[in-house]
Amino acid sequence: MPLEAVASVDETGTDKEFLYTLNFGPQHPATHTTLRLILTLDGETIVKAQPDIGFLHSGFEKLGEDLDFNQYVTIVDRMNYISPVANEIAWHHTIEKLMGLEITPRCKYIRTILAELARISDHLLCVGAVALDLGGLTAFLYAFNERERIYDILENASGQRFHPSYTRVGGLLNDVNDLFVNQVRAFVKSFPKAHGDVCRLLNKNKIFIDRTEGVGTLTREEAINRSCTGPVARASGVARDLRKDEPYLAYPELQSSFKIVCSNGGDCLARYLVRMGEMLESANIIAAAIENLPSGPVNIGTDSKVVIPDKSATYRSIEGLIQHFELFMWNRRFETPVNEVYGANETANGELGFYVVSDGSAKAWRARTRPPSFIHFALFPHLIEGHQISDVPAVLGSLNIIAAELDR
Amino acid sequence: MSIEHANAIDAKFGVGSATATEFRDNKRLTVPVEKIYGILAFLQLQRGFDMLCDLAGIDYLGYADATDRYGIVYSLTNTTTGERLFVKTFVNDPDPEVPSVVDLWEGANWMERELYDMFGVKFQGHPDLRRILLPDEFTSHPLRKDYPMRGYGERHNFPTVTRAES
Amino acid sequence: MALKLDDNIFVSKLDFLANWVRKNSLWPMPFATACCGIELMASASSRYDLARFGSEAMRFTPRQCDVMIVAGRVAMKMVPVMQRIWLQMPEPKWCISMGACASTGGVFDTYSVVQGIDRFIPVDVYVPGCPPRPEQVIRAVLDLQEKIMKGGTIDGREFAKRTAYEGPGDRLGELDPSEVVIAPGNFATGKRLRGLPLVN
Numbered sequence: 001m002p003l004e005a006v007a008s009v010d011e012t013g014t015d016k017e018f019l020y021t022l023n024f025g026p027q028h029p030a031t032h033t034t035l036r037l038i039l040t041l042d043g044e045t046i047v048k049a050q051p052d053i054g055f056l057h058s059g060f061e062k063l064g065e066d067l068d069f070n071q072y073v074t075i076v077d078r079m080n081y082i083s084p085v086a087n088e089i090a091w092h093h094t095i096e097k098l099m100g101l102e103i104t105p106r107c108k109y110i111r112t113i114l115a116e117l118a119r120i121s122d123h124l125l126c127v128g129a130v131a132l133d134l135g136g137l138t139a140f141l142y143a144f145n146e147r148e149r150i151y152d153i154l155e156n157a158s159g160q161r162f163h164p165s166y167t168r169v170g171g172l173l174n175d176v177n178d179l180f181v182n183q184v185r186a187f188v189k190s191f192p193k194a195h196g197d198v199c200r201l202l203n204k205n206k207i208f209i210d211r212t213e214g215v216g217t218l219t220r221e222e223a224i225n226r227s228c229t230g231p232v233a234r235a236s237g238v239a240r241d242l243r244k245d246e247p248y249l250a251y252p253e254l255q256s257s258f259k260i261v262c263s264n265g266g267d268c269l270a271r272y273l274v275r276m277g278e279m280l281e282s283a284n285i286i287a288a289a290i291e292n293l294p295s296g297p298v299n300i301g302t303d304s305k306v307v308i309p310d311k312s313a314t315y316r317s318i319e320g321l322i323q324h325f326e327l328f329m330w331n332r333r334f335e336t337p338v339n340e341v342y343g344a345n346e347t348a349n350g351e352l353g354f355y356v357v358s359d360g361s362a363k364a365w366r367a368r369t370r371p372p373s374f375i376h377f378a379l380f381p382h383l384i385e386g387h388q389i390s391d392v393p394a395v396l397g398s399l400n401i402i403a404a405e406l407d408r
Numbered sequence: 409m410s411i412e413h414a415n416a417i418d419a420k421f422g423v424g425s426a427t428a429t430e431f432r433d434n435k436r437l438t439v440p441v442e443k444i445y446g447i448l449a450f451l452q453l454q455r456g457f458d459m460l461c462d463l464a465g466i467d468y469l470g471y472a473d474a475t476d477r478y479g480i481v482y483s484l485t486n487t488t489t490g491e492r493l494f495v496k497t498f499v500n501d502p503d504p505e506v507p508s509v510v511d512l513w514e515g516a517n518w519m520e521r522e523l524y525d526m527f528g529v530k531f532q533g534h535p536d537l538r539r540i541l542l543p544d545e546f547t548s549h550p551l552r553k554d555y556p557m558r559g560y561g562e563r564h565n566f567p568t569v570t571r572a573e574s
Numbered sequence: 575m576a577l578k579l580d581d582n583i584f585v586s587k588l589d590f591l592a593n594w595v596r597k598n599s600l601w602p603m604p605f606a607t608a609c610c611g612i613e614l615m616a617s618a619s620s621r622y623d624l625a626r627f628g629s630e631a632m633r634f635t636p637r638q639c640d641v642m643i644v645a646g647r648v649a650m651k652m653v654p655v656m657q658r659i660w661l662q663m664p665e666p667k668w669c670i671s672m673g674a675c676a677s678t679g680g681v682f683d684t685y686s687v688v689q690g691i692d693r694f695i696p697v698d699v700y701v702p703g704c705p706p707r708p709e710q711v712i713r714a715v716l717d718l719q720e721k722i723m724k725g726g727t728i729d730g731r732e733f734a735k736r737t738a739y740e741g742p743g744d745r746l747g748e749l750d751p752s753e754v755v756i757a758p759g760n761f762a763t764g765k766r767l768r769g770l771p772l773v774n
Binding site: 026027028029032033034054055056057058059061063075076078081082084125140141144145147148151161162163403404407 | 605606607608609611612613615619620621634646647649650651652655659681682684685686687704705707758
């Protein structure tokens with residue numbers, strides 16, 4: 001961003017000489033990852049903020065045109081990297097919608113549990129990081145402890161603790177075991193205590209409340225007009241949650257086990273409280289889902305021609321062998337309808353959608369992502385105007401900007 | 409239903425202004441680029457689509473049966489009823505241009521900048537149409553189909569710092 | 575000459591002493607760009623506790639650090655920033671390239687991602703993995719300590735010898751004829767940082 005752009009702030013008369021420009025980032029602890037702000041200041045008050053992004057632009061969408069629907073899941077993982085499994089579920093939700101596949105009940109429940117675990121881990125890091133930036137290291141450490149337990153669950157299920165790449169078209173990499181069920185039960189049981197610890201540290205903490213209350217207020221109309229979704233919109237009173245409005249996966253059957261957490265505050269404190277509330281609701285969903293986990297296969301039948309057949313079928317039957325090769329030969333794989341579809345999931349940050357254009361092959365012609373972080377970061381100049389420079393970390397943290405999703 | 413919206417648009421903007429299609433649960437309208445701004449304003453003000461959920465660009469170069477090069481899809485959402493509508497329009501080389509909708513939806517600002525960055529589609533009337541993700545010095549639009557995935561070697565175009573120098 | 579010393583006087587090589595002091599207080603500069611940054615946080619927090627190895631004092635200003643941990647992929651726009659931060663760190667300094675993306679570009683073989691930071695700055699320790707587990711980060715710190723202990727000198731003579739490019743192979747030779755460098759614009763001067771020259 002050239003310097004001239006900053007100098008064009010509307011500053012007529014004598015005020016001009018009082019304004020000065022401060023560069024914030026791209027390498028700065030409060031940005032967590034890589035983004036840059038050019039702040040025009042009057043003393044400590046921010047007159048104008050100009051975000052400069054793209055420091056982590058890695059061509060995700062171009063890669064989506066080069067990899068097939070199963071391979072691209074590894075890239076989608078790295079999009080919102082504090083809740084990777086939620087991205088995978090959203091991606092394959094869209095692909096299954098495109099292909100018209102109905103996944104098995106067990107797969108739906110497992111995906112629901114994982115999506116909610118991802119939401120908890122995302123909110124934990126967000127809340128912990130806000131606290132860290134505002135001077136409370138302890139909440140961050142408490143949050144990370146719980147995240148480690150979620151990592152353990154994912155590691156047991158998929159073999160990778162951070163980027164599981166666990167979903168596949170029509171199912172999952174493999175079924176979960178009994179240990180998974182026990183781990184999830186134990187997590188649900190102990191999570192409210194850890195949640196309470198963080199609450200007790202922050203909810204009535206005078207410093208924390210002083211620094212977040214009334215900072216970065218977003219009204220309901222602005223939230224809608226500026227395309228906000230997720231906790232940011234719900235903290236401004238937009239009662240919209242895709243889990244209720246367009247139920248997918250196992251949510252239609254779990255409607256009674258959770259509520260939408262909303263607030264009318266619209267400020268950083270409201271966004272923090274909405275996230276804290278959502279974590280408890282997520283824990284309730286997981287508790288209900290794990291007790292009702294259906295038995296049966298996790299993958300849809302092999303006659304759908306999208307899932308890899310059992311090893312025994314591959315070795316013992318000609319149909320299984322043919323299908324195995326069909327799926328692994330680079331020029332065959334599976335067929336998709338020549339059409340385009342938009343599918344969206346409610347992830348921790350908001351509505352994560354994919355607009356997939358298919359040309360009939362197993363690769364997407366175009367895999368557009370609707371990244372919540374990108375849309376929320378566009379709010380930032382609006383939210384921060386007129387606030388102090390020390391409010392920047394609070395607003396940035398409460399929006400939960402993830403650079404990889406922001407820049408893709 | 410998308411056909412109702414299409415009929416309402418046809419009644420206001422002339423017959424044949426909108427073609428309704430559906431796929432799975434997606435309801436789509438295809439409209440000509442000359443009328444896109446009027447139709448979007450109509451949908452926002454009269455039909456209650458108060459949120460621009462997403463703005464997607466597609467390059468159809470080499471796509472089977474495609475007649476136009478760039479497709480632009482406005483994903484609209486009615487936050488009261490939860491209804492979604494996808495409004496699609498096409499533009500072509502040279503000089504692909506679409507009217508900007510920033511004055512209707514503030515959220516379109518960055519999405520249009522991103523689309524300009526990635527496809528080179530210009531948005532008339534956009535307050536601040538600059539590259540957003542790529543460096544200002546970049547000369548290509550990477551999501552066009554004629555741009556190679558590994559680029560033209562821009563990623564190697566930096567000096568090396570050796571240990572003794574630093 | 576027979577030198578008589580008291581018991582509490584310790585004779586050592588100055589190099590050894592300097593190495594021993596340096597290795598036990600490596601202060602990392604977390605240049606965390608992406609996913610690996612979260613694993614870096616995990617290795618610093620309670621369960622893995624990098625503090626056991628004297629490396630927990632993360633400082634976000636390059637002027638106070640010994641070791642730059644590049645965690646995550648580095649995109650085109652970020653390279654001048656990375657080089658500038660590297661040049662701003664005081665001697666002696668080391669660099670850990672954490673994760674597949676920082677070391678080789680990883681899965682991101684695309685137009686905007688640098689295919690390994692060692693093409694542009696010198697790297698001492700590479701950590702494989704996408705992202706590496708915290709144990710691997712700790713291992714990398716221990717490896718770096720070993721490297722310092724073995725080859726370090728008090729006045730940094732070992733750094734002065736490293737005058738050549740240390741990255742992989744011929745950079746332009748690997749390019750397909752279809753992707754010759756056409757050099758659109760000048761990314762190299764750090765013009766993005768307001769035309770300021772790189773500090774030396």
